[in-house]
Structures are given as structure tokens and as C-alpha cells.
Amino acid sequence: MSQFSFDVGLADFQRFVIDNSFHAPVLVDFWADWCQPCRTLGPLLEKLAQEYQGAFLLAKINADREQALAAHLGVRSLPTVLVVRDGQIVETLTGAQPESAYRQVIDTYRARIADKVLEQAEAAWHEGRQDDALTLLREGLAQDPGDPDMKVSLAAKLVERESFLEAGKLLRSLPENLHKVEPVAGLLARVAAAEATPKGVDTSAFDRRLAVNPDDHAVRLALAAALLEAGDYERAAEQYLEAFRRDRAFENGAARQGLFKLFETLGNEHPLVAVYRRRLASLLY
Structure with a gap:
């Protein structure tokens, strides 16, 4: 018995199976000592119970000891696993099934x-x-x-x-x-x-200084940062890329670092990221 699996009989079936099933699906494993497939299935279900950490509970019933309970629930062969959810039997798996079958019913009925x-x-x-x-x-x-x-x-x-x-x-x-x-x-x-939508950032002061000196990399990087802050991502990327093209070593590669910050801000799925990664790569290689 563990935190997520336990031996059950007729006396505690209501408490351990029915009542618990209103909080999580309960897999009821009917087994017997003489049942060879049960010896394989039992450890598999125990492993899943530990892995799922309470997303489902495992109730183990010895069918030889609990013959009346097995008969009442319609168990005619071993192993049989009943899936109980909200007080009702919602699935029956007869015989040893592949692990994927048990995962599927657990994932179907567990509370997300x-x-x-x-x-x-x-x-x-x-x-x-x-x-x-x-x-x-x-x-x-x-x-x-x-x-x-x-x-x-x-x-x-x-x-x-x-x-x-x-x-x-x-x-x-x-x-x-x-x-x-x-x-x-x-x-x-x-x-x-x-x-x-055009962003409301005033770049006129930057533009005037760059018109006088296009190689003023500090001004270009400041412009790119302002555009990035304002959410004008494409123009920011253009300025970072141009700064990198003109002097990739300036301030220890600040232009490249700015582009990477922009990529991180947007996320890899953003279409601009793919475009400017390719353009950066073309300058590098």
C-alpha cells in the first residue's frame, strides 16, 4: 500500500473506491495469486500510480478473497481493471493491456x-x-x-x-x-x-544626428532601443542590424546583443524573428 494505491475489500469499497472517485478516477485492479498476467500488470499499475502522483488512485482487490464483490461487479476473468469515476464504472479493461491503454483511460478521466x-x-x-x-x-x-x-x-x-x-x-x-x-x-x-499600427515614438532627434554621421553607432543603438521599448519591433530590428553591419564589434557586440534581446522579447514563433535571424546569419557567414 502506498499513498496512491491500496488493498480494498467489500468492507471499505465505498470509502476507498466510490467516495474517492468523485475526486479522481480510481482504477480497480482485480487480481489473484495464480494469475500470471496479474503479476506483470500489478507492478505496471503501481508504477503509473507513483508517476501520476494522485491524478488517479489504484485500488487492488484479491478476487479469490472477494468473490462476492467480483461477482457483483461482473468480473469474470483476470486480470480485470474497472475505471470508476464519480461513483460509476466508466471503463472495463479485460486481460493484460499495453501500458498505453491504461494511460489513455487515466488521461481521459483525470481532472485536468x-x-x-x-x-x-x-x-x-x-x-x-x-x-x-x-x-x-x-x-x-x-x-x-x-x-x-x-x-x-x-x-x-x-x-x-x-x-x-x-x-x-x-x-x-x-x-x-x-x-x-x-x-x-x-x-x-x-x-x-x-x-x-505605427507606434508613437519620436525619432526625429536620432534621425538628424544619424543624417550628419551615419557611423554614430551609439546614437543608432539608442534609436534601436527606443524603438524596441515603444514596440516598433521591425524598425528596431532594422537599426540593430544596420549597426551590426557597420561595426559588429562596437561596445562588445552591442548590436548583436540588442537583436537577441528583441528575439527573446518576441519569442521564436514571431515571424519577424525568423526574418532577422536569417539576415543576421547572412552578415555573419
């Missing part, structure tokens, strides 16, 4: 981190607690970074707050097959429109 997070975040957002909603979704993604539903929910809220950079990074990190379906396609279009 996202389910609770999305519910709480939507409630907070509609109650006017927008910062709380964003925090909940960011914390949820820290626990499950690949969940697409939390990414889309967070991105949609960031777009409403006009935080287009973070929203764009989230949306572009989604699988490409989602980029053309709603709501992702619409959100990406709004992000792209915001990115294409």
Missing part, C-alpha cells in the same frame, strides 16, 4: 489542472477581478505549460487589455493547426493589426 483554473479565471474576470484572472491563468500554465485552452483563454484576455506582445507569443506557440480556427485565428488577426 486546466478545468479548475479556467472555471476560476472566468469567474474572476466576469466579477471584474481581471488581474486575479490573469494571475490564475499564468499560474495554471506554469503547472501545465502546454495546455492550449489556458493559453487561448489568457491570450484572449490579454488582447482585451491590449497586451498584444504577450498575447502574440502565447498564440504563436500553439500548434499550427489551431492558427486557422476560431477563436485563435481572430485573436492572431487582432494581434497582427496592433503590431502593424
Whole structure:
């Protein structure tokens, strides 16, 4: 017996299986000493129970000792694994199955981190607690970074707050097959429109000084930094790249470092990053 698996009989079936199933799926493993496949399956299920750390629970029942319980639940051969969720048997796996089959039923019925997070975040957002909603979704993604539903929910809220950079990074990190379906396609279009809007940064003082001396690398780098800060990413990239072309060694490669900072800010999925990585590489090689 461990924290996530336990031996069960008729007397404690309600407490260990039925009651627990309202919090997590319970795999009920019917086994017997004489059953050779059971000897292989038991350790496999124990391993999964430890790996999933409570995402499901394992209840082990000796079918020879609990014949009445096995008969009541319709167990006619060994090994048999019943999947119990919310007090009901939702799956029956008869005979020793490949590990992938048990993983599939566990993943199908376990409570996702996202389910609770999305519910709480939507409630907070509609109650006017927008910062709380964003925090909940960011914390949820820290626990499950690949969940697409939390990414889309967070991105949609960031777009409403006009935080287009973070929203764009989230949306572009989604699988490409989602980029053309709603709501992702619409959100990406709004992000792209915001990115294409001219930014309100006054570069006239920089432009005058560069017109007098195009090789004033400090001024060009200051211009690039100002454009980056203002969110005018393409013009910032152009200035960093031009500074690198003119003097790649200036201030220990500050132009190249500026480009890398811009790439990090945008994220690898942003289309500008691919363009300017190639242009940088062409200057290097």
C-alpha cells in the first residue's frame, strides 16, 4: 500500500473506491495469486500510480478473497481493471493491456489542472477581478505549460487589455493547426493589426544626428532601443542590424546583443524573428 494505491475489500469499497472517485478516477485492479498476467500488470499499475502522483488512485482487490464483490461487479476473468469515476464504472479493461491503454483511460478521466483554473479565471474576470484572472491563468500554465485552452483563454484576455506582445507569443506557440480556427485565428488577426499600427515614438532627434554621421553607432543603438521599448519591433530590428553591419564589434557586440534581446522579447514563433535571424546569419557567414 502506498499513498496512491491500496488493498480494498467489500468492507471499505465505498470509502476507498466510490467516495474517492468523485475526486479522481480510481482504477480497480482485480487480481489473484495464480494469475500470471496479474503479476506483470500489478507492478505496471503501481508504477503509473507513483508517476501520476494522485491524478488517479489504484485500488487492488484479491478476487479469490472477494468473490462476492467480483461477482457483483461482473468480473469474470483476470486480470480485470474497472475505471470508476464519480461513483460509476466508466471503463472495463479485460486481460493484460499495453501500458498505453491504461494511460489513455487515466488521461481521459483525470481532472485536468486546466478545468479548475479556467472555471476560476472566468469567474474572476466576469466579477471584474481581471488581474486575479490573469494571475490564475499564468499560474495554471506554469503547472501545465502546454495546455492550449489556458493559453487561448489568457491570450484572449490579454488582447482585451491590449497586451498584444504577450498575447502574440502565447498564440504563436500553439500548434499550427489551431492558427486557422476560431477563436485563435481572430485573436492572431487582432494581434497582427496592433503590431502593424505605427507606434508613437519620436525619432526625429536620432534621425538628424544619424543624417550628419551615419557611423554614430551609439546614437543608432539608442534609436534601436527606443524603438524596441515603444514596440516598433521591425524598425528596431532594422537599426540593430544596420549597426551590426557597420561595426559588429562596437561596445562588445552591442548590436548583436540588442537583436537577441528583441528575439527573446518576441519569442521564436514571431515571424519577424525568423526574418532577422536569417539576415543576421547572412552578415555573419
